[in-house]
Amino acid sequence: MRVLVPGIAGRLGKLLAERLLASGHDVIGIDRRPFRDAPAGVEMHEVDIRKRAAEDVFRRVKPNAVIHMATVTHLVVQSEDRYRINLGGTRAVFEHSNTYGVEHVVFCGRHTYYGAAVDSPLFHTEDEPPLGLSSFPELADLVAADLYAGSALWRYPSFTTTVLRLVYTLGPTGHGTLATFLRGARVPTILGYDPLFQFMHEEDVVTSLVLSLDRRPRGVFNVAGPQPVPLSVVIRETGRTNVPLPEFVLNAALGRFGLPKLPHGAFEHIKYPVTVDGSAFRNATGFVYAHDEADAMRAYREAFPRPLG
Template sequence: MRVLVTGITGRLGQTVAHRLLEHGHEVIGIDRRPWDDVPAGIEMHNVDLRKRAAEEVFRKSRPQAVVHMATVTHLIERSEERYRINLGGTRVVFENARQCGVEHVIFVGRHTYYGAAADSPLYHKEEEPPMAVNTFPELADLVAADLYAGTALWRFPELCTTVLRIVYTLGPTGQGTLATFLRGPYVPTMLGFDPLFHFMHEEDVATAICLSVERRIRGVYNVSGPQPVPLSVLIRATGRSHVPLPELLFRAALGRFGLPRLPEGALSHIKFPIVVDSAAFRAATGFQHQIDEARSMGEYRDAFPIL
């Protein structure tokens, strides 16, 4: 199968590309960033997904499936640019896919779509609305992209559409929101709160994405691996120091004294859990994670030791 991967240069994108090659698929990559040591067998295009050159890649390569991973999940980019990349890029992917006869599009989203709040259910199911817009407005562009991809299920019935809402990733690459939060020697928590954090190893994430390609599942699916872990346990297991702070002091100390910088909306994620029910995805694909939470935390600790 010819599979086009957007955002292929990212660490997770590279892992997915390698896995697709191992499974015998032809891989085409689109990314603005270069991949200097791109392996043989991957057709790489350094173009902006939103430009005409990307449309030409779709038209000439005629992929059968597209894995859309070219979204900005960190909060360094200006919100206007994030909006253009996340929502605008997702819209362009679906437009090009329809025009060029793509059979299957997979949108790789995040479980933070559901938002974190005191009255949220412990396990989120796919039919629940996106509360992240209220609790974490900085994620509005990612929520909008997820919703746009979901509308393709009824707007473009001829196109097999898969929306994956994947939990945090953690492992030796150190990529992702959770890995960045844990990077420093001291990790702040809100005094009186110890939320569960749902994460899985990046190798298992790649497996889940490849299974979605090969099984050609249709619909919206939560994707998770091992059981969630309390934040305090996660901090200790990755070799960091736990710094519980009263909320007012927590807000004042962020970005100072070696503590990570966080946007205002992220504070609810330090207080309340976002845990998903992934039973539907497991039933549709037969997915079983191979790396447990202890190994994921241990590999991260070993890759990023505190000296």
């Protein structure tokens, strides 16, 4: 099968490419970033998914399937370009897929789509709307891309659409929002709060993507592995120091004293849990995670020991 992967140049994209190649697929990558350590066998195109050159790749390659990973998730930097990439790039992927005869599109979304709020349900199901955009506008473009991908279920009936809302990743590549939040020696929390965090080992995330390609489930699916873990436990087990602060103090200290930078809206995500029910995906694909939460935290700790200081 010819599999086109927009956004392949990240660390998770490399793991996915290796797994697809080992399964006998032809892998074609699109990314505006260079993919310097691309696995041998990947046909790489260093182009912007929104540009004409990307459409030319679709036209020439005529992929059987697309795994769309080309969304920007860094929440610290906001720009019109980011919004155009996330929504405009997603629209381009689905339009080109429809035009050039793709049979299956997998969209890689985030479980943070649901938002964090004091009255959120403990385990979100796929039919729930996003919450908290008024307090966390940085998520708006990711939510818009997810909603557009979901609309492809009726907008483009000629191919199968699989929308995945993946929980955080954690593991030896250091990929993702949670891994970045844990990168420093000291991790800030808000005094009096210890929310559950839900994450999967990177290898299990790749397994979920490959299973989606093989089983071709149609619809929107939460993807989760082990049970969620309190943030304080995640910090301790990855070898970091928990720094609980009153919210007003944390707001003033972010980006200083060795603490990470966060948009203010992200405070809700370190106060309240965003956890999902992944049973529909398991039932549709037979997904079983191979690494429990302890494996994932240990793998991250070994790859990224606590920095000095």
